[in-house]
Amino acid sequence: MAKTFDRHRRLRSSATMRNLVREHHVRMEDLIYPLFVVEGSNVKNEIPSMPGVYHFSLDTLAEEMKEVVACGIQSVILFGVPEHKDACGSEAYNDNAITQQAIRQIKAAHPELIVIADTCLCEYTDHGHCGVLRDGEVVNDESLKLLVDTAVSQARAGADIIAPSNMMDGFVQEIRAGLDEAGFEHIPIMSYAVKYASSFYGPFREAAQSTPQSGDRKGYQMDPANARDGMREAASDVKEGADFLIVKPGMAFMDMVLRLRENFHQPIVAYNVSGEYSMVKAAAANGWIDEKNIVMETLVGFKRAGADLIITYHAKDVAKWLEA
Numbered sequence: 667m668a669k670t671f672d673r674h675r676r677l678r679s680s681a682t683m684r685n686l687v688r689e690h691h692v693r694m695e696d697l698i699y700p701l702f703v704v705e706g707s708n709v710k711n712e713i714p715s716m717p718g719v720y721h722f723s724l725d726t727l728a729e730e731m732k733e734v735v736a737c738g739i740q741s742v743i744l745f746g747v748p749e750h751k752d753a754c755g756s757e758a759y760n761d762n763a764i765t766q767q768a769i770r771q772i773k774a775a776h777p778e779l780i781v782i783a784d785t786c787l788c789e790y791t792d793h794g795h796c797g798v799l800r801d802g803e804v805v806n807d808e809s810l811k812l813l814v815d816t817a818v819s820q821a822r823a824g825a826d827i828i829a830p831s832n833m834m835d836g837f838v839q840e841i842r843a844g845l846d847e848a849g850f851e852h853i854p855i856m857s858y859a860v861k862y863a864s865s866f867y868g869p870f871r872e873a874a875q876s877t878p879q880s881g882d883r884k885g886y887q888m889d890p891a892n893a894r895d896g897m898r899e900a901a902s903d904v905k906e907g908a909d910f911l912i913v914k915p916g917m918a919f920m921d922m923v924l925r926l927r928e929n930f931h932q933p934i935v936a937y938n939v940s941g942e943y944s945m946v947k948a949a950a951a952n953g954w955i956d957e958k959n960i961v962m963e964t965l966v967g968f969k970r971a972g973a974d975l976i977i978t979y980h981a982k983d984v985a986k987w988l989e990a
């Protein structure tokens with residue numbers, strides 16, 4: 667007698683059959699590679715909590731960029747870490763600061779590469795907050811002015827995309843207006859729309875030397891318990907003119923990738939953040955997990971959730987694995 671149950675295994679019967687019916691793929695074009703740039707020369711220092719990720723000075727960055735481009739990476743996101751930090755993060759909007767120099771250098775050598783500038787003040791302020799402080803509070807509207815100056819300076823240096831990550835209210839609207847006024851109406855904004863106050867950023871803050879000296883970021887970044895707040899933030903950013911929407915941390919909050927995918931039509935970007943990277947690296951170094959399979963599974967998970975793009979420190983390794 668014929669069985670009445672479904673035979674799902676028919677489509678899983680061989681590697682070629684599985685290839686035939688695979689729904690999602692990770693391609694090099696989907697990946698954005700983060701880079702940390704510092705002042706000085708001949709610097710290539712590994713970040714202790716992020717094996718395989720380095721601080722580069724401009725000279726060593728030039729070498730690194732050749733490798734990055736040769737392995738098929740098509741876009742990078744830059745984080746400048748200046749030596750001089752002050753209360754108002756003045757190196758963020760100085761046309762000759764390290765981030766601007768790095769953007770100019772990369773665009774001159776690799777004009778086709780997409781260079782994304784992270785627009786925030788926390789790498790540039792001595793107190794480590796993403797805006798300016800008054801009476802210990804990060805003040806919104808005053809910080810916006812400096813963030814607009816930062817974005818315009820980054821665009822002037824040649825950034826292809828501006829990625830504001832500071833979580834001030836109105837940041838997309840003000841930065842859009844500032845870019846337009848300065849003649850950069852063609853430069854898209856990739857907004858950190860859904861950004862939680864997360865401990866997963868710990869290793870990044872070591873790399874960017876941007877740990878807040880007092881308090882935390884909970885007054886401007888979102889509560890990890892809140893999904894609806896994330897939808898409201900994303901809706902504001904879309905209304906204000908965001909061209910891309912980022913979810914961060916991506917792996918911990920893949921539900922938000924799916925929710926944004928179902929509610930908005932902008933490209934969705936999952937940020938596979940530093941702490942998520944460090945956990946995989948630490949477990950792999952102990953021989954506890956299969957690094958390649960874990961990373962590829964995570965990345966295809968982002969794609970399945972609806973991410974168009976993934977910012978990931980694993981990008982160079984993925985290039986190697988996709989080729990093999």
Ligand code: PBG
Pocket residue numbers: 784786788796831832866867868869870871883938939940941
């Ligand atoms: C800047 C910024 C941070 C990250 C990206 N941009 C740190 C933070 O908000 O504290 C974190 C990225 C990562 O953890 O990989 N504000």
